[in-house]
Amino acid sequence: MNSINESFFDKVYTIVRKIPHGRVTTYGLIAKCLGTPKSARMVGYAMNSSHKFSDIPAHRVVNRNGLLTGKHHFFGSSLMQELLENEGVIVIDNKIKNFNDVLWDPSTRN
DNA sequence: TTTCTGACAACAA
DNA sequence: ATTGTTGCCAGAA
Numbered sequence: 001m002n003s004i005n006e007s008f009f010d011k012v013y014t015i016v017r018k019i020p021h022g023r024v025t026t027y028g029l030i031a032k033c034l035g036t037p038k039s040a041r042m043v044g045y046a047m048n049s050s051h052k053f054s055d056i057p058a059h060r061v062v063n064r065n066g067l068l069t070g071k072h073h074f075f076g077s078s079l080m081q082e083l084l085e086n087e088g089v090i091v092i093d094n095k096i097k098n099f100n101d102v103l104w105d106p107s108t109r110n
Numbered sequence: 111t112t113t114c115t116g117a118c119a120a121c122a123a
Numbered sequence: 124a125t126t127g128t129t130g131c132c133a134g135a136a
Binding site for chain 1: 116119
């Protein structure tokens with residue numbers, strides 16, 4: 001059904017689920033895609049709640065600097081990085097290497 | 111019920 | 124360049 005009935009969180013989850021394997025996106029980019037660019041913070045909070053769901057690849061969402069700000073919320077402190085590297089994303093010092101190369105724009109959906 | 115606290119990001123000084 | 128403020132929303136104490 002139309003997304004107008006979905007909560008902000010649900011819209012975030014919908015987009016995050018669409019992130020292709022081996023790609024990443026940012027909180028602000030998702031927020032902007034939802035039409036609320038100032039709600040980047042909410043995207044992060046939505047992810048915090050995403051642990052209740054199983055199909056949310058939260059490790060593919062990073063901040064606009066390509067920094068793994070949410071890694072501390074995973075089971076281990078390095079799980080997020082390992083998951084990304086397992087998908088071909090190179091992470092150095094909590095920062096994504098070739099960030100522009102792996103960045104996936106939800107608006108572009110490519 | 112009110113208050114505080116967040117996986118961010120843009121802007122002001 | 125760095126620091127502080129503001130916007131946004133939901134859940135916990």
